[in-house]
Amino acid sequence: MNSPTDAIRITKLVKQYGNVTAVDNLSLRVPAGIMYGFLGPNGSGKSTTIGCLTGLLDPTAGEIEILGERFGSEASALKRRMGVMPETLGLFEPLYAHEFLAFVARMYGLDEATTQSRVSELLAALELTDTSKPLSAYSTGMRKRVAFAAAVIHSPEVLFLDEPFESIDPGGVALMKQWLRRFTEHGRTVFITSHVLDTVERLCQQVAVITKPGKLVWEGDITALAGDGVIEYAGQKFDALEPLFLQLTGEKSADLKWL
Amino acid sequence: MNTTLIGHLIGLRYKLMWAKTRSRNGKIALFFTGYILLILVGALLGAGGIGAGMAAVKMGKQGMVAKAVLTSIYGGAVMWTLLLGFGMNAVFSETELRRYPLVARERRLVRFFIGIVDPFWLLILLVDLGLVVGLYLMSDTSVGLGLIAVLLLLASNYAVARAVGMYIDRLAETKAGPSILLLLVMAIALLPQLAMPALKRNPEALAPILAGLRYTPPFAAADAITSSGAAAWQGILVIACWLVVFLAAAAWLEKHPYQQRVAQSKAIGWNSPYERAGALFGPAYGVLVGNWLRYYTRNQRFRAMYFLSLPLAAFLAYRIGSMRGQNEWFLGALGAMPVLAYMGTSRFTVNQFGYVGGGFRRFFLLPTDPGACLRAASYASLLLGAGMLPLGLIVFIAVAPDGADPRKIVMLAGSAVTGLFLFNGLGIWSTLFGARKGNYVSALGNDLSLAGNVILIGCMLGGLFLPMVLKKLAPALISPENWWAVLPPLAAAMTFYFVSLNLGAPMVHRRREPLMALLEGKS
Numbered sequence: 001m002n003s004p005t006d007a008i009r010i011t012k013l014v015k016q017y018g019n020v021t022a023v024d025n026l027s028l029r030v031p032a033g034i035m036y037g038f039l040g041p042n043g044s045g046k047s048t049t050i051g052c053l054t055g056l057l058d059p060t061a062g063e064i065e066i067l068g069e070r071f072g073s074e075a076s077a078l079k080r081r082m083g084v085m086p087e088t089l090g091l092f093e094p095l096y097a098h099e100f101l102a103f104v105a106r107m108y109g110l111d112e113a114t115t116q117s118r119v120s121e122l123l124a125a126l127e128l129t130d131t132s133k134p135l136s137a138y139s140t141g142m143r144k145r146v147a148f149a150a151a152v153i154h155s156p157e158v159l160f161l162d163e164p165f166e167s168i169d170p171g172g173v174a175l176m177k178q179w180l181r182r183f184t185e186h187g188r189t190v191f192i193t194s195h196v197l198d199t200v201e202r203l204c205q206q207v208a209v210i211t212k213p214g215k216l217v218w219e220g221d222i223t224a225l226a227g228d229g230v231i232e233y234a235g236q237k238f239d240a241l242e243p244l245f246l247q248l249t250g251e252k253s254a255d256l257k258w259l
Numbered sequence: 260m261n262t263t264l265i266g267h268l269i270g271l272r273y274k275l276m277w278a279k280t281r282s283r284n285g286k287i288a289l290f291f292t293g294y295i296l297l298i299l300v301g302a303l304l305g306a307g308g309i310g311a312g313m314a315a316v317k318m319g320k321q322g323m324v325a326k327a328v329l330t331s332i333y334g335g336a337v338m339w340t341l342l343l344g345f346g347m348n349a350v351f352s353e354t355e356l357r358r359y360p361l362v363a364r365e366r367r368l369v370r371f372f373i374g375i376v377d378p379f380w381l382l383i384l385l386v387d388l389g390l391v392v393g394l395y396l397m398s399d400t401s402v403g404l405g406l407i408a409v410l411l412l413l414a415s416n417y418a419v420a421r422a423v424g425m426y427i428d429r430l431a432e433t434k435a436g437p438s439i440l441l442l443l444v445m446a447i448a449l450l451p452q453l454a455m456p457a458l459k460r461n462p463e464a465l466a467p468i469l470a471g472l473r474y475t476p477p478f479a480a481a482d483a484i485t486s487s488g489a490a491a492w493q494g495i496l497v498i499a500c501w502l503v504v505f506l507a508a509a510a511w512l513e514k515h516p517y518q519q520r521v522a523q524s525k526a527i528g529w530n531s532p533y534e535r536a537g538a539l540f541g542p543a544y545g546v547l548v549g550n551w552l553r554y555y556t557r558n559q560r561f562r563a564m565y566f567l568s569l570p571l572a573a574f575l576a577y578r579i580g581s582m583r584g585q586n587e588w589f590l591g592a593l594g595a596m597p598v599l600a601y602m603g604t605s606r607f608t609v610n611q612f613g614y615v616g617g618g619f620r621r622f623f624l625l626p627t628d629p630g631a632c633l634r635a636a637s638y639a640s641l642l643l644g645a646g647m648l649p650l651g652l653i654v655f656i657a658v659a660p661d662g663a664d665p666r667k668i669v670m671l672a673g674s675a676v677t678g679l680f681l682f683n684g685l686g687i688w689s690t691l692f693g694a695r696k697g698n699y700v701s702a703l704g705n706d707l708s709l710a711g712n713v714i715l716i717g718c719m720l721g722g723l724f725l726p727m728v729l730k731k732l733a734p735a736l737i738s739p740e741n742w743w744a745v746l747p748p749l750a751a752a753m754t755f756y757f758v759s760l761n762l763g764a765p766m767v768h769r770r771r772e773p774l775m776a777l778l779e780g781k782s
Contacts, residue, residue: 056623057772074768079626088779090621092550094557094699098527106546107625116529131527136700 006065007032007158007189008053013062015048015214022048023214026062030206035180035190037204037222039197041249045214046193047087050162053191054084067157080108083156085164089147093136097128097146100135101153108154122149125175140167148176152183159183161192165199177203201225201241209248217248261361265369268351268359272373309393321394321485328390329477333416336383340420341427353513367510375417384413391484400484404491408483411498415476418505425512428701431559432517440563445570452578476501540638547627547635548642554615555607555639558699565603565643569650572599573658579723588659589667590726592651593737596671597678597722599651604640605719606697608686609711611636612778613697619778623771630764633690637683637760644679648672666742673745677752678722684756685714687763691770696778 008030015023023045030036040046051057053064055073064071069078092100098119105115123129126145135146144167151159159180165173180190180203194200200207201222208219222241224230230237231244238244311328318324351373356366374380391405430436458465472478476498483494533556537549555561572595580591601608611633612619622632652671656662693710707715729737736744767774775781 054624056620056775073623074628076626076628079624084624086620086624088617088620090617090619090624092554092618092621093616094554095550099531099553102529103546103550104621104625107627109626112529120527 005032006030007067008036008191009063009065010049010053011063011065013049013052013064013214014060015045015052015057016060021213023052023059026210026214026216028208028216028219030189030191032067032189033184033187034205035184035192035203037200037207038191038193038210039195039200039207039245040193040210041212044210044212044249046210047162049210049214050084050086050160050191050193054082054086054160055079056086080154081157083151083154083159085144085147085151085159085161087162089143090150091135091143091147094134096131096134097138097149098123098131100146101149104150105153110154118153122153126172141169141172144168145172152179157188159188159190161190163194164192165194165196173199197241197245207241209245211249218244260368261365264359264361265365265372268356268369269372269376272351272376309389309396311390311393314393321398321400322481325390325394325481325485326472326478329387329412329481330472330475332383332386333412333477336380336416337420337423340379341424367513371417371421371506374421375414380413380417383416384409387412387480394484398485399487401487401491404487404495405484408480408491408495408498411495411502412476412480415498415502415505418502418509419476422505422509422512425509429512429517431563436559436563444567445574449574473497536642537635537639539642540635544631544635544638547632548639551636551639552642555604555643558607558614560701561603561607564606565647568599568602568647569654571602572596572651573654575723576655579727582727588655589661589671589739590730590737592655592659592671593674593726594723596648596651596675597682598719599647600644600675600679601682601718603647604643605682605715606707607636608640608644608683609689609714610694610697610707611640611686611690612774613690613695613706614699615778616696616699617779619775622767628764629767629771633687633764633767634760636690637687640686641679641683644683645676648675648679651675664739666739670737670739670742670745673749674726677745677749678718680749680752680756682714682718684752684759685718687756687759689714691763691766691774694774694777696780 006029008028010026010028013023013026014021026045026049038046038049048057052059053066053071055071055075058073066078067081069075071078092103095103101119101122102115105118110118126149128142128145128149135143138146144164148161148164151161164176168176177199180192184190192200192204205221205223206219207222209217211217218233220231222231225239225241228239230239232238233244233247236247238247311324314324351370353366353370356369359366361369387409388406391400391402391409394400395402395405427440430439433439458468473482474497479494479497479501481494483491483498486494531549531553533553534545534549536552537545537547539545540548575598576588576591576595578591579594580588607614622629652668655671656668661667689708689710693708693714695706695708695711697706705712726737735741
């Protein structure tokens with residue numbers, strides 16, 4: 001029986017592309033109301049896992065439950081309760097930011113008045129007030145802000161963010177962090193992938209680390225790291241996430257004499 | 260000059276082509292087949308050129324034949340390059356090349372050579388060379404001078420195609436660009452129709468025109484191939500001058516890209532006509548249809564094609580109707596009306612997801628059936644296509660003799676709607692199984708898949724010429740007395756469309772992974 005406090009529950013998830021396994025027997029439980037960091041090296045299967053969790057991809061095997069309900073890629077009702085910022089952002093480039101956000105808001109069922117007020121507020125807060133440019137003319141950081149706004153505009157209960165902070169300026173990141181903290185304070189859940197381990201360390205309460213091909217190597221509470229605490233793993237003590245991550249994923253060293 | 264790196268980059272263009280064929284099963288075989296076919300076509304064209312050259316000598320009109328052949332090849336190459344993008348798609352952009360240690364002149368050279376070694380230009384070269392060989396075999400022309408002339412002609416042909424292509428891209432960026440392009444296309448299409456009767460009436464005007472044409476690249480090349488001594492060298496000099504002019508024009512256009520005026524930020528408008536039009540399709544599709552309508556109508560190429568479709572359809576109706584001395588506007592209009600119905604949206608209709616790029620992913624994150632996205636796209640295409648029909652009918656009523664005959668109006672409307680539903684039904688299948696990552700902002704060029712092209716060109720030609728075929732085989736079917744004969748095909752086309760939509764919509768979900776990989780450039 002699923003615990004009612006689990007926002008996301010993944011059981012023996014497998015995703016294969018032909019003979020290539022991208023996610024291998026992954027099982028996770030993400031309690032509701034926390035920020036959960038999902039970490040791994042490049043190509044380890046993070047985006048594939050998020051793809052399966054958000055309906056972009058069909059798992060080869062395994063089960064996914066979100067907010068206590070079984071999730072399939074066609075679960076429209078459940079998708080209304082989820083917000084997603086995909087790795088490739090999923091923007092319609094020729095549209096203006098307000099048009100894109102209004103489209104997304106209306107698709108999530110927001111009425112006209114709510115759509116207008118939320119779009120205006122988000123554009124102002126994220127400093128996306130230049131209405132003369134379509135999204136194709138925006139910088140990478142601005143485009144990320146738009147994708148983030150699209151993920152939160154309908155106040156979802158679970159938020160999936162695939163590398164949300166990369167390319168965004170410090171002011172924007174600070175604002176997003178502030179919103180995410182408030183988001184979880186209201187009992188909502190954030191599932192986040194990022195390579196910026198310092199940020200993950202300060203934001204997330206729990207972390208899972210996977211390695212290629214989508215294999216879970218560690219999962220645990222990291223709240224201790226936000227203070228002066230340490231995490232013990234394999235008889236070693238770690239006072240930061242980065243050394244732990246390198247230990248788990250295998251620290252690489254290559255001495256290039258010419259460099 | 261870094262010739263080694265330039266060579267590597269030119270080689271890279273073929274490596275990339277090869278890499279594309281490796282990424283999919285069966286593509287390698289297709290690649291080989293394509294190139295074998297290319298060699299065969301090349302041999303055929305080369306032989307054609309030789310044949311033309313030999314025939315010209317036999318007729319004693321080598322000069323005239325060479326001029327006619329070279330001019331048609333020259334003009335055709337520019338046209339096909341601009342309309343279908345042959346020979347231009349593989350050129351690296353300036354930005355891509357800037358990462359390599361090359362100076363501006365070298366980068367320009369790389370792009371020039373990468374473009375000109377495209378198989379398309381090889382075919383052009385083969386025909387030109389064939390002509391030189393044919394003339395050489397049958398007369399005492401110099402093969403050396405002919406070869407120089409042909410190579411210069413090819414280079415100038417490529418350079419002019421590139422310069423004109425860049426100018427058109429630049430023009431398309433401007434507000435009035437699509438309208439100017441429309442006028443240019445119309446003028447080029449109508450020019451031969453207007454010029455020929457005028458020349459027949461005033462044959463004395465031909466001589467000064469031909470004298471002027473001597474200074475064009477194909478005429479100059481013909482002089483160089485068929486003459487000797489100073490006349491031949493003069494021809495080569497003329498082509499070389501044009502080559503320099505075209506290269507300079509292309510370089511200038513590259514250096515001076517169109518600077519869009521900085522638009523003023525404006526107040527956000529919420530109640531747009533797109534949403535209002537989309538709302539006609541109900542709450543399930545309204546927002547999506549509105550989004551697709553905005554997507555279509557914001558595209559410069561769509562706008563140009565959409566507004567071009569009416570005068571072009573009228574022109575086609577007139578031309579087909581007056582073929583072989585007939586005066587049958589109605590017959591021409593029967594064929595042109597379906598073309599009018601789908602010409603504007605055609606590029607999107609057969610490749611609905613091809614121009615949304617990463618946005619395709621969004622459809623699967625939204626709380627809706629992904630099939631609804633395809634339905635909405637198709638409805639938007641139908642709506643825009645149908646929007647042209649009243650205009651087409653009004654033009655017919657106003658211009659054609661007996662245009663107000665209600666039976667003819669019903670038949671024309673029926674023909675247009677039949678074409679519209681048939682084309683959109685086929686478009687659903689090519690969207691699902693013949694999708695291709697396209698360039699939303701390109702003003703010219705062909706970025707459709709083979710399936711998309713077959714449907715588009717097949718429907719255009721089928722639509723235009725079916726009434727003529729019917730007139731021969733079953734004239735009663737296109738007679739206004741039997742106006743009701745248009746209804747069964749209309750019903751069949753509508754049935755085909757809705758069956759396609761109902762079968763195709765669920766497939767969007769099933770095919771999303773390969774489509775996503777394809778549209779995001781990962782396969």
